[in-house]
Structures are given as structure tokens and as C-alpha cells.
């Protein structure tokens with residue numbers, strides 16, 4: 145990890161960004177944070193510094209779509225690389241508000257590229273998503289499997305990958321890594337950082353955590369008639385600390401080759417909703433109430449990563465198992481019953 149270089153982190157106060165900032169600070173990396181707090185709060189930045197034991201070099205409240213504000217950030221620092229987390233990420237909301245999703249996710253990425261280009265910054269790690277595989281016909285999924293995005297959120301990520309790939313073809317000095325995360329869950333083991341959904345969680349892990357804590361009545365299992373071993377949806381849950389570590393390692397490999405590279409970030413292990421519920425019940429010591437309801441529109445049966453490419457490229461693999469994911473999510477829920485606001 146280069147001690148003297150500085151990395152810009154966009155969307156730094158969010159779920160994955162905040163954990164990655166801690167990982168980078170703890171490994172001696174200087175970082176500059178940008179967030180507009182549209183889906184996070186400045187409290188996350190306070191906690192990043194507390195957990196890491198030292199503050200970032202600078203923190204900016206700025207919207208990526210505000211090109212003047214973004215330009216000022218690039219003028220004030222000399223960046224060695226950028227990690228670009230900032231985006232809108234709720235699949236259901238993206239169906240209702242497609243323009244907002246293309247504006248923020250694609251427009252935010254091109255605004256960032258513009259600023260990087262203007263200031264000679266040529267290395268980027270981009271947050272992509274397993275959702276671009278859509279209704280996959282086979283698992284595990286390799287990076288060369290076809291993209292079939294089925295909603296504006298997933299399409300926005302796919303479009304970003306296309307833009308980055310095309311720009312890289314034409315500007316050979318660029319190095320871009322697009323990391324397709326599967327289902328990041330869990331929290332920092334300190335219990336100080338975690339996932340803070342606004343309102344009722346869309347995603348299964350924070351939903352189960354709130355049921356276990358008595359804040360929600362019961363989990364609705366969205367369908368038990370999928371062609372999976374127990375009929376419930378299967379996903380590749382990955383500990384957010386493994387995702388964070390993956391970004392630290394990615395920075396060390398940006399220069400392995402010029403151009404655009406796409407890599408899955410997953411464990412290669414599938415877990416069904418029923419298995420996740422059972423693991424949570426084990427950890428919290430009580431059964432979790434649930435009911436079976438109909439399928440959620442747009443859901444797919446199974447999404448599991450083939451993590452071979454990242455292992456080959458970096459000699460790296462995830463290390464945290466499902467129990468660690470659940471234990472850390474549960475600890476965070478207990479310590480922060482109302483998120484960062486309590």
C-alpha cells in the first residue's frame with residue numbers, strides 16, 4: 145500500500161464505502177472522502193475515524209453531479225486512484241424513478257471520468273453488481289457470462305461498464321477495475337459500522353436483523369417454489385469486510401494491466417433464505433418468525449459467483465464465513481437499534 149499516495153473515495157459514508165475507508169486507513173492509505181449524504185450521514189464519517197484510529201485527509205460534502213464542486217476536490221488534491229461507490233442502489237425504486245437512476249449512476253460516473261481526465265488521474269475501481277447478470281441460466285457465474293439486466297438499476301451499472309470499457313479502449317493510459325459484488329452483508333466486527341437502511345429494509349439480512357430485534361414482526365420469505373434445494377432463493381452472501389479488503393487489494397493490482405478488467409467479488413457459496421434464517425436463529429439464540437408469501441417481482445432463483453478469476457488475478461479469496469456475516473450483522477443491530485441516529 146503506497147503510503148504517500150492519496151485515493152479519492154466517492155460514496156464513502158455508505159455501507160460498503162465506510163468499511164472500505166476503515167480498511168484503507170488501517171493499512172496506511174491516505175484517503176479523501178466525498179459523499180452527498182443522500183443515503184448516509186456524516187456520523188458514518190465520524191465512526192470511520194474512530195474505528196480506524198485516525199481521520200481521512202479530507203472530507204467533502206458534495207454531489208458528483210455538481211461538476212464545479214467535484215472539480216474543486218480534484219484541484220485541492222493529487223489523486224493516485226479513485227474508488228467510485230457513489231450511486232443509487234434500490235432496485236424497486238429504480239423501476240419507479242429510472243431517470244434519477246441513470247442520472248446519478250451513469251451521469252455521476254461520467255462526471256467523475258471528466259474530472260479524472262481533466263486532472264490526469266488514470267486509475268479507477270468501479271462498484272458494479274451481480275444484478276447485471278439478471279435472470280441467470282446457470283450458476284456459478286463467470287465474468288464472461290452474458291449480461292441480462294432486468295431493471296434500471298442493473299442497466300445503469302451495465303451502461304457504466306460499457307462506458308468505462310469504451311473509454312479504456314480509446315485512452316490506453318487508463319486502468320479500470322469493475323468489481324461485480326454479489327450480496328454484501330454483515331458489519332464491522334467493532335459493531336460501530338454497518339448497514340443502515342432508510343425505512344423498512346429491502347434486503348433480507350437487515351430485515352431479518354430487525355425481526356430478530358423485535359422491530360419488525362416477521363420475515364416474508366418471497367417464494368418457496370424456486371428450483372432450488374429448499375425452494376427459497378439462493379444468493380452468494382459476502383461479508384462487507386471481505387468486500388472492503390477486496391478494494392484494498394484491487395488498488396495494488398490496478399497496474400497489473402492497462403485497460404478495463406471486470407471481476408466478480410463473491411464467495412462461490414450459495415445460501416438459501418431458509419439457511420440464512422436458520423443461521424441467524426442460531427446466532428441470536430431464538431427462532432425468527434417468518435411466513436411464506438408470493439415471489440417478489442423481478443427476483444431470480446439463484447445467483448452465485450465463480451470467484452476463480454479474482455483468485456487467479458490477485459491470489460486472493462474471501463475468508464469470512466456465513467456465521468461471521470450473521471454475528472457481525474446481529475452485533476451491529478443490537479448496538480445500533482436505530483442505525484447511526486440513536
Ligand code: NAD
Nearest residue numbers: 155158159160180181182183184207208229230231271273
Ligand atoms: P450506499 O447507498 O450505502 O452508499 C452509496 C453512497 O453514495 C451513499 O453514502 C450516498 O449518500 C452516496 N451518494 C449517492 N449519490 C451520490 C451523489 N450523486 N454524489 C455523492 N454521493 C452520492 O450503498 P452501498 O451498499 O455502500 O453500495 C456502494 C456501491 O456498491 C454502489 O455503487 C452500489 O450500487 C454498489 N453495489 C452495492 C451492493 C449492495 O448490495 N450493497 C451490491 C452490488 C453493488
Ligand code: WQD
Nearest residue numbers: 235273275327346347348349351364365366377378417443
Ligand atoms: C436476497 C434473497 C429474496 C427480502 C439485491 C439487489 C442486487 C444487489 C444485491 C446491488 C432473495 C429474499 C429478500 C425479504 C426475502 N445490490 N428476500 N424476503 O435481491 O438478491 O439483491 O442486493 O447491486 O442488485 O437486487 O438481495 O437481500 O433483497 O434478497 O425472502 O424481505 O432474499 O427473494 O431470494 P437481492 P435481497
